[in-house]
Each structure stands twice: as C-alpha cells, then as structure tokens.
Amino acid sequence: MSKARVISLIQMKGGVGKTTCAVNLAAYLAKEHKRKVLLIDFDPQTNSSLSLMSEDRWREWEEQHGTMADVLEVDHKRKSEEGFKLSDCIVPNVVPEIPGLDLIPSHLKLTFLDLDLAARPGRERIFGRKVEKVLHNYDLVLCDCPPNLMTATQNALYASDWYLVPMQPDFLSSIGLSLLQDRLGYLRKSLEFQIRCLGVVFSRVRRHIQFHQETMERLKSDKSFKRLYFFKTLIPENITLGEAPTEAKPINLYDSSAPGAEAFSNLAKEFLSRLEQ
Secondary structure: OOOOEEEEEOOOOOOOOHHHHHHHHHHHHHHOOOOOEEEEEOOOOOHHHHOOOOHHHHHHHHHHOOOHHHHOOOOHHHOOOOOOOHHHHOEOOOOOOOOOEEEEOOOHHHHHHHHHOOOOOOHHHHHHHHHOOOHHHOOEEEEEOOOOOOHHHHHHHHHOOEEEEEEOOOHHHHHHHHHHHHHHHHHHHHOOOOOEEEEEEEOOEOOOOHHHHHHHHHHHHOHHHOOOOEOOOOOEOOHHHHHHHHHOOOHHHHOOOOHHHHHHHHHHHHHHHHHHO
16 A cells, blocks of 8 residues: 655644644545545644544543654653654544544644754654654645744654645735745755645635735746645635634534535645646
8 A cells, every 4th residue: 555645734824724724625635535634733722633623532532642742752751662652642533424534633732842852863853753654544644734844843844745835815924935935945955855835725815805816916926936836726714614613523514515615625626636746
C-alpha cells in the first residue's frame, strides 16, 4: 500500500478560516471521496479538535491516550523511555457518521513547545519520524498548523509533501502571504525542507464587498505570486460554518444545504485534482 500524502495548512495570520478549511476539507474528502484521512491538530488553541469532538470527550481522550503535546514530547512526565507513540493518540472515526476520518487532537501545552525543545537538536523532525509509521494506513494526512512558523509548524512542514494556504482577501492577509513565501524559502534552504505549494484558497469571502474582489484579482496578477496556484473555489463568509463547531460537527453533517457546504464539496474535488496533476 502506498504512503499517504501529507499536506500542511498554514498562514501567518490568524482568523482567516484556516481551521474551518482543515476540518471541512478533511470531512468531505472522507465522506464524499472515501479517502482515509488523518487530521492532525498542531495548534494549541485546539480548535480543530473541538470542532469534531466534545470538550468532555477530548478531556477523556487526553487523559487516557494523549495528544500532539505528547507526540512532540512537551510533557516530560508522560514520556516513556521509548517516547510517546503517535498511533496511541489517534482518535479513530472521530465523527461516527464519517468513517475513515481520524484525528490526533491538540493540547494547550503545545504553547510551551518552543521553550521545552529550544536546546534539542533536530527538534523540527520529531513528528516526521513518528508519523512515518502510520502513513501506510492513510490516503491523506492534513496538518492544521498554528499561525506562525515556530517549532510545531516546522514539524508539520518537515513531514509534508505540500502546503496549502487559506487566506482572507484583505490587506493584512496579503502581506502575510508575501512574508510566508519568503520565510518558507528560507526554511527550505536552512532545514532542507522538501515541500511544494499546493495553492492558495480564499476563505471568508464576502462577494458583495468590492474590496474582497479587488484584492483577489490583484493577488492573482501580482508577479511575485505568479508561480502560485489560486484555487477557483471560494469559501464564503457564512454564519453556519461558524455554528457547526458548537455541535462538534463538520458542515456536511451540521447543515449540508448551507452555502459553505457546497463550497467545501467543490474544494475537495479541486484539491484532489491538484494532487493528481
């Protein structure tokens, strides 16, 4: 069986719909396209985790099995001599109605990752070594990264084949895209990352706002981004997308008639088409 392809969802700016994109893209890939998907929450805010499981269930899983904080060895008291097994932390079929969608939840303790691992050689490769043992079980692994390029994100990027950039079509996000491209170029050279950009997904788009339309057109025509692929599918600003996590459900289970649901259905198709090119 071939190994899964690993894709990191990254953005330097928070609040752009990155987690919404990660959760719902994973859900549609598993439900509509029958892909075996592992979603990994690298963000200490745990938004992806709590979008798919209740807080009580998350706490129980954290206590009995572990989270990404354990995988990345933040909490030394919980480490065994051999280190923490990534496979122990996987929540299988995290949403029962979507078989094939697994999750490794996050934990607030990841906030201290950079302090704990500051002096450790090869700290950006911990996840890559561990995830290698489960890649044959999946078609796709999606990594929801925090909005920075610190140690957690570096771990995700080092293990990834591709990165995907969700961004809101506004001024600050466009600055973030330029900065992101610059820093990733540096990391590719200094840390020998082997990774390519799958594309940019515009999210939280308000079609009636002229500025959003102008920003999207400007970025697409910007010479500094000429090598980037901009997904044709746009993810709209939609209140139902924001409500779905309160029920620990992706949008295709919470309200499949919502505008955001159709958008993510289309995004999953375009995403797979890009991977197959």
